[in-house]
Amino acid sequence: MSAENTTTAWAGVANGKPLTKMELTLKQWDDDSVNLDVTHCGICGSDVHTLDEGWGPTDFPCVVGHEIAGVVTKVGKNVTNVKVGDRAGVGAQSGACHKCEMCLDGQENVCQGGIVYTYSSKWPSGDKSLGGYADKWRGDYRFVFKIPDNITNEIAATFFCAGITTFAPLSRANIIPGKSVVGIMGIGGLGHFGVQFAKGMGAKVVAISQSERKRDVAKELGCDDYINAQNKEDMEKHDSTLTHILCTGNGPDFQWRTYFALMKPNGHFINVSAPDWDFPGMNAFDLLSKQIHISGSGIGAPKEMEKMLQFAADKNIKPWIQKYKMDDVNQAIKDFRAGKPRFRYVLVN
Ligand SMILES: [Zn+2]
Numbered sequence: 253m254s255a256e257n258t259t260t261a262w263a264g265v266a267n268g269k270p271l272t273k274m275e276l277t278l279k280q281w282d283d284d285s286v287n288l289d290v291t292h293c294g295i296c297g298s299d300v301h302t303l304d305e306g307w308g309p310t311d312f313p314c315v316v317g318h319e320i321a322g323v324v325t326k327v328g329k330n331v332t333n334v335k336v337g338d339r340a341g342v343g344a345q346s347g348a349c350h351k352c353e354m355c356l357d358g359q360e361n362v363c364q365g366g367i368v369y370t371y372s373s374k375w376p377s378g379d380k381s382l383g384g385y386a387d388k389w390r391g392d393y394r395f396v397f398k399i400p401d402n403i404t405n406e407i408a409a410t411f412f413c414a415g416i417t418t419f420a421p422l423s424r425a426n427i428i429p430g431k432s433v434v435g436i437m438g439i440g441g442l443g444h445f446g447v448q449f450a451k452g453m454g455a456k457v458v459a460i461s462q463s464e465r466k467r468d469v470a471k472e473l474g475c476d477d478y479i480n481a482q483n484k485e486d487m488e489k490h491d492s493t494l495t496h497i498l499c500t501g502n503g504p505d506f507q508w509r510t511y512f513a514l515m516k517p518n519g520h521f522i523n524v525s526a527p528d529w530d531f532p533g534m535n536a537f538d539l540l541s542k543q544i545h546i547s548g549s550g551i552g553a554p555k556e557m558e559k560m561l562q563f564a565a566d567k568n569i570k571p572w573i574q575k576y577k578m579d580d581v582n583q584a585i586k587d588f589r590a591g592k593p594r595f596r597y598v599l600v601n
C-alpha cells in the first residue's frame with residue numbers, strides 16, 4: 253500500500269498504451285477531505301472513452317474509474333456524513349462550487365461554477381483529480397456517500413455512475429405505478445439498471461434493441477416486453493404505447509422518428525447516452541404532433557445519490573457484475589472493448 257499522500261494507481265499513460273502501475277500524489281489534504289481505501293471500482297464506458305480521447309485530448313497520466321467503493325480511513329474537520337471505518341462510495345463527480353444557483357438548489361451535478369469530475373479534471377488547488385483504478389482515493393466529503401448495510405461494496409460500486417445516471421432521470425420523470433410504460437433503449441451497463449429501477453418504481457418496462465440478441469436476457473432482467481426496432485411487427489405492436497423512453501445507447505444510424513412512433517402523446521424521451529457523434533435532425537411535425545418532451549440528464553445530484561442508495565436497498569436492486577482483480581485491469585478493458593460485460597465489470601483490490 254502506498255504512503256499517506258500517494259496512491260498506487262493503474263494510470264493511462266498515452267492513447268493506445270496499456271495502463272501502467274505507478275505512484276501518484278493525491279490532492280492536497282484539507283478540512284473537507286475524505287480518504288478512502290478503494291476496495292472496488294466499476295469500469296464505465298466513460299473510462300475507456302477518456303483513455304481513447306474520444307471526447308477530446310486527455311491529460312496523461314490519467315487515472316480513470318468513477319464507480320468507487322471503499323472504506324473511509326481519514327476525515328477532515330468539516331466532514332459530517334461519514335466517519336473512519338464506514339463503507340462509502342464516490343461517483344463521477346468529486347466537487348462543485350457550492351455557491352451557484354444550481355448548487356444552492358441541490359443540483360450540484362449541473363453546477364455552473366466549476367464541477368470537479370472524479371478524473372480528467374482539476375481541483376481548485378490545481379491538483380489533478382484521480383479516479384478509482386487505484387488503492388486510495390481522496391476528495392470532497394460532499395460527494396462521498398455511505399453505503400447501506402445490506403449492500404456490499406462489490407454490489408455498490410456500479411451504482412455510483414451507471415446506477416445514478418439512470419435512477420436520477422427516472423426518479424424525476426413522474427412515473428406512475430401501474431400506468432407508466434417505460435422503454436429502455438440499449439440493454440447494457442446503464443440499461444440493465446434502467447430496467448430494474450423503472451420496474452422498482454412500478455412501471456411496465458419494455459426493452460428496445462436493434463436485434464433479437466438481447467430478447468432473452470431482457471426477460472431475465474424483468475422486462476415485460478421487448479421491441480426489436482428492426483422488426484416491423486414489434487414496432488406495430490408497440491406503436492404509441494410508451495409514456496417514457498430512457499435512451500442509454502443508440503447507434504449513428506439513430507432516427508428520432510422510429511422512437512417517436514413508439515411514444516404516447518406527451519411522452520418523455522430522456523437521453524443519458526453520451527456518444528461522440530451528433531444526434532441527427534428531426535422532423536418538426538413528428539415532435540409537435542405528439543407533444544413529445546425531450547430531455548437530457550447527466551449523473552445525478554448528491555441528494556439523488558442518497559435517494560438511489562436507499563431505493564436500491566429497499567427494493568433489492570442488484571447490478572449484474574463480473575469481477576476482475578485490479579491488477580488484471582488491462583485484461584478487463586480488453587474484454588470490455590470486445591463487448592463482453594454482462595453487464596458491468598468491477599475491479600477488486
Ligand atoms: Zn460513468
Ligand SMILES: [Zn+2]
Nearest residue numbers: 349352355363
Ligand atoms: Zn455550483
